[in-house]
Amino acid sequence: MRMLSGWGRFPKVECRVIRARNQEDVRQAVLEAPLIARGNGRAYGDAALNPGLTLDMTGMDRMRSFENGVLVAEAGVLLGDIIQAFLPRGWFPMVTPGTKLVSLGGAIAADVHGKNHHIDGSFRSCVDWIDLMGPDGTVTRTKPGEALFDWTLGGMGLTGVILRAQIRLRRVETSWIVQESEALTSLTDTIAAFEGAMDAPYSVAWINCSAGKTHGHSILLKGRHALPHDLPMDRTEFDLGRPGKTPVPFGLPFLFKGTALRTINSLYWRLQRRKAGRAVVDWDSYFYPLDGLANWNKLYGRHGFVQFQCALPRDTAEAGLAEIMEAIAASDQGSVLSVLKRFGSQSGPFSFPMEGYTLAMDFPANKRSLALMERLDTITLAHNGRFYLAKDARMPKAVAQADPRAADFAEMRKQAGLAERFTSVQSRRLGL
Amino acid sequence: MSRPILILGAASDMARAVARSFAAEGHPIQLAARNVSRLDEDASDLRTRFGVEVTVHEFDALATDSHKAFVEALPTLPAVAVCAVGTMGTQAESEADPLAAAQVMRANFEGPASILAHLANAMEARGAGTLVGISSVAGDRGRASNYVYGSAKAGFTAFLSGLRNRLAKKGVHVVTVLPGFVNTAMLEGISTPAPLTAEPEEVGAAIVKAVKRNTNVIYTRPIWRIVMAVIRNIPEPVFKKTSI
Ligand SMILES: Cc1cc2nc3c(=O)[nH]c(=O)nc-3n(C[C@H](O)[C@H](O)[C@H](O)COP(=O)(O)OP(=O)(O)OC[C@H]3O[C@@H](n4cnc5c(N)ncnc54)[C@H](O)[C@@H]3O)c2cc1C
Secondary structure (H helix, E strand, O other), X not given: OEEEEOOOXXXXXXXXXXXXXXXXHHHHHHHHOOEEEEOOOOOOOOOOOOOOOEEEOOOOOOEEEEEOOEEEEEOOOEHHHHHHHHHHHOEEEOOOOOOOOOEHHHHHHOOOOOOOHHHHXXXXXXXXXXXXXOOOOOEEEEOOOOHHHHHHOOOOOOOOEEEEEEEEEEEOOOOEEEEEEEEEOOHHHXXXXXHOOOOOOEEEEEEOOOOOOOOOOEEEEEEEEOOHHHOOOOOOOOOOOOOOOEEOOOOOHHHHOHHHHHHHHHHHHHHHHHHOXXXXXXXXHHHOHHHHEEOHHHOOOOOOEEEEEEEEEHHHHHHHHHHHHHHHHHHOOOOOOEEEEEEOOOOOOOOOOOOEEEEXXXXXXXXXXXXXXXXXXXXXXXXXXXXXXXXXXXXOHHHHHOOHHHHHXXXXXXXXXXXXXXXXXXXXXXXX | OOOOEEEEOOOOHHHHHHHHHHHHOOOOEEEEEOOHHHHHHHHHHHHHHHOOOEEEEEOOOXXXXXXXXXXXXXXXXXXXXXXXOOOOOOHHHHHHOHHHHHHHHHHHHHHHHHHHHHHHHHHHHHOOEEEEEEOOHHHOOOOOOOHHHHHHXXXXXXXXXXXXXXXXXXXXXXXXXXXXXXXXXXXXXOOOOHHHEEOXXXXXXXXHHHHHHOOOEEEOOOHHHHHHHHHHHOOHHHHOOOOO
């Protein structure tokens, strides 16, 4: 038995863990007890936790073949390993979340999105096929266009255990990113700027949701892969340099409320405004700024923290986001680094992204922020929004079931005999 | 092109990590273990990840009479040979059945010593090479809870130190690796203190560094050097009453 949690360190659950090293290990585990697969534990909440049996897939991390950007690899491979192996040869993941420390299986199961969703869609757009182990231990290769494929992308491990997959990488000419940043002073301006930046390959904004003068101030960052001629003379085209990790002090929860938080947020904005403009930055700090800080998830103290991430349709987004930000400011709970992104059109029947905007925020796990999040649930639903399961640790069942897709998913799971084999703390909490 | 690295007992978690660490430096890899087909997935992983050449070789550490032919059949005599062969067995089984104990001793001492002896002679004749033996801190002092395994590792540690002494003037270097707890299949289900528990990747990186620098003895986490110094120096009358 081991005490496990997601990245938010909330909730913590005692789980029996088995580590799979090959397909036979997975088969034995699947036939032994109801279970959930676990990748690298970067989902924030309880999606990869199951007390009876949690199957650790990080021991299945072999890359099997690579040709002309097409990679076949086992589910436990980390995106960071893929980058390490192929960026020097001119290839980069088509879609990447804000940390490279996710497994291929985790990226598929959550159908993760990156800063380029408005152009390239979610992770599914680079997946050619998946080998999935079903409830009876047999392996099915499933491809785009098939129902099982659709349910597996975004299905949070509840359709079976992903063993391996074939994905396509993107050709890049350098390991650098040309970044343009812009400081904005209101939500309206930020949204207008996003709409004007639809042809930027990558875009994301950091937005200040805490009360005070700088509420609603944002920094919009646009990016594209640099071409050789974008680089200053002294830089090599592919530089993977592995910077060390900066340790962060354990437990500073007082930074995440009231005046301290307001100060941090407005200082950050002013600092970034001064640096606004064009810069050539390295791939690691552009895509994965937080990976450089070891264990930053411990900053919030021993109770951990919870993310809230919702998506709102384009036509209701501005009003909905304004209400959400008001509610946060009024609660004085605040959030550091609230992240706003523009989503392109919905591509899968159970995946999170939908045409519109998504806002992600961290809150310390305490009574007040849990109450605040219930307010945010209500506002999101009133604006026809939805929630991201990879970030969820606390949604009530009724809220999850307000998304009509949840009942369809649960019904499919029952029909296919998946429900009694694949189960997580999250799936039971939400009735999936 | 750089010279090949031979990994003996290549199917273990630790061996996999060691192979990756060397392949990441661009070395061709020779993987050797029993039931060689088990190595195919790892071989394709090394080729795909690092673009290096990988060969697989059938090898049984207990079949000592096959070791000479094994070394002769290698396509190239490796620059470095890492012996990761070993099995923990269970102490209870070893106590109840001395034949089971003998198997543990053979797998951790006789077999590894035999294959390294053949490789040592070949490398001595060439006048260059590095031998790496993965032994264990369990060999630093016999303890009630695993003295059969520990005694075999103690034998292996002494063998490596003698080999190093003999080959030092012949251009062949010997590295003794003393892993403490490592997060591998061997320790699955056993809970160990986090500061004393290394990841296999750490061991791999430490071995590559030790080979480059000609280090003699490495503990995978430096703190083990202190822990074992303390344990070795507890007087016997006191030690026999403890259950460390
Ligand atoms: C700093 C940070 C930034 C992030 N940024 C983003 C972002 O920008 N966009 C985004 O979309 N997400 C983001 N995430 C969330 C993260 O991408 C997802 O939670 C991802 O699923 C984590 O992958 P993992 O390998 O750690 O999986 P885990 O957390 O271990 O598991 C996540 C889910 O995947 C399932 N799963 C894992 N492996 C398998 C398998 N082999 N077979 C079947 N199911 C499996 C689990 O059952 C679980 O439901 C971020 C997370 C962090 C910590």
